[in-house]
Amino acid sequence: MPRLLGVDIPGNKKIPYALRYIYGIGPTLADRLVKDAGLDPDVRAHELNEEQLNKISEAIVSEGILVEGDLRREVSANLKRLQAIQSYRGIRHRRGLPVRGQRTQCNARTRKGRRKTISQGKK
Known part of the structure; x- marks a missing residue:
């Protein structure tokens, strides 16, 4: 299970769906974060490397989203x-x-x- 912002997200789900397990991130915001990070939305969360996880967390922090x-x-x-x-x-x-x-x-x-x-x- 990958960890993002201190939360375990399910590894078997696609990224936009896995991000919704973080309190404060819904469907629209998850789609936008994946797009801003420049990732393929069809990739599963367990296939992400550290660099890609950091891109997503930077996108969350840079937009000033409270989670x-x-x-x-x-x-x-x-x-x-x-x-x-x-x-x-x-x-x-x-x-x-x-x-x-x-x-x-x-x-x-x-x-x-x-x-x-x-x-x-x-x-």
Whole structure:
């Protein structure tokens, strides 16, 4: 398994697909990085030599793209900031509810978690 920016990428996949295993790199960015590095997109990741891996990592650094730990830190800092200023979005994040205006009356099970049954008590 080749290592790129401290992350093991799968060696049996083509480069654009293998790059997506790095947090912060999606399909479009992966294609652009391979093109900027001047590599053949049909080559498998395990076939890359050190020089080619360095070209890809230089392309990531030169474009100023945040990946892995730096990106995770920035995202968590943004969430903490929203919660600290007690914005609507921050409150929704803290409560574990949908943030972007989705309804919660009948759906939102992914965000709210499993149903919590409430006992009826004595009647």
